[in-house]
Amino acid sequence: MKKILPATLLTVLLVIFAAVPMNVNAAVYQQGVIYVIYDATGEAAPQNMTDLNSNGVPDVIEDIATQINAARELFNGELNFPDPLNCERFQGVTSIEIDIQSKERMTRDNGKSFTGMAYSKVRKNSKHNPNEQALHFRIANTVDPRRNSAPTHEYFHLIQYSSTYFQNKWFVEGMARWSQDAVSKINKYPDGKNVEQILNNETEEEQLFRKSYGASKFLWYPLAVNMNDKVTIPSRLVNKYRYVDGSPVFHDDVFYGPNVMRKTLQVMKSKEELAAASEQYANVGEWRQKGRGDARNNKIIMDCVREVYNSEK
Ligand SMILES: [Zn+2]
Structure with missing residues (x-):
């Protein structure tokens, strides 16, 4: 006899798949609590693929994480701004995910050209680990953090969301x-x-x-x-x-x-x-x-x- 998936189970499965839209090209780079999720190839891959330290990760990806960790240590460690990973609003959230996306896609989704976009909605099943909750923002694949402070800008939005509605x-x-x-x-x-x-x-x-x-x-x-x-x-x-x-x-x-x-x-x-x-x-x-x-x-x-x-x- 053919087995039919009960509707509730099917719903659960769909929710899981919907929550983890990982692309086959997707790679994850971790630096502390920061996870940068990017395509290694294709149109959404970083425009600058220079890899000076030959670790297989484009430098701009590492640099994005470095800029965010620097901002994190300055604003939260040094200057006592509310910490997005340790505040009332985002309880249980343990990491921050950054999705690197093509500028075209960000423009299409937002109707305007943006280099970054931050969200106050918690990602209940994070992309790097579905059992962990994450905050997230998007950064365009054109951003080179040495000349562009969009990662700090988006991270500061998370501080604002942690501070007030x-x-x-x-x-x-x-x-x-x-x-x-x-x-x-x-x-x-x-x-x-x-x-x-x-x-x-x-x-x-x-x-x-x-x-x-x-x-x-x-x-x-x-x-x-x-x-x-x-x-x-x-x-x-x-x-x-x-x-x-x-x-x-x-x-x-x-x-x-x-x-x-x-x-x-x-x-x-x-x-x-x-x-x-x-x-x-x-x-x-x-x-x-x-x-x-x-x-x-x-x-x-x-x-x-x-x-x-x-x-x-
Ligand atoms: Zn903004």
Whole structure:
């Protein structure tokens, strides 16, 4: 007699296969808690296949993991930002997976050209081990970390998701763009003299709320400079993190703004209940699901920035 798979078992099998869409070309490179999943051949393979240390792994793949581990040790080990692998929101998550994908595919999936994309949804069955949970982001196969800080940007999104559910663009993208300065210096810092005006002027505020990445130069950098928040990256870290070709991950040891950003994230976390109540969500749980990008959050986030700004005066 022919055996028929019970529907429930079939569903379980389908879910498992759907959760592990590993490609036959897929290779996994591990560096600590970071797993980079890439195609060794084909159109999604890294565009630069240089392998200076002849270990069979393209250098850009190792360099992506190195940049993320460097950012991790700086932000979490040194500067006390919330750790995505040790926080309330992502309990039980033990690793971070990075999918390397062709630029065409990322553009197709998102409708825009992106070099990276981070997710707040946990991968319940990680690709490298279906029994482990992972956070994940995507990086385009065109990215060379020696010239591109997209891995730091995407990793910082995971820090933001670990810190607060607020997800308005000028905050999420603007502050993540700021974080890139840890490994790739902007040419010229703003003087920060116009911060008072931005914090106290409705027109400026409205302009800010419409921004995304541009909020970094409009608000976050000026705020960091204005508040004189300048830290030195320890030489231990500067010396430790190098790309395969020997060049340093941290271009110098100056970093503006980490204390201001960390405090802002802390204050934002404390305002989630207030946001939920004032925007008439049933509770903070519903707000976290449906309201985290609500336009009405803008004013609340701005109040958080003001609170941090005024606390240091
Ligand atoms: Zn981003």
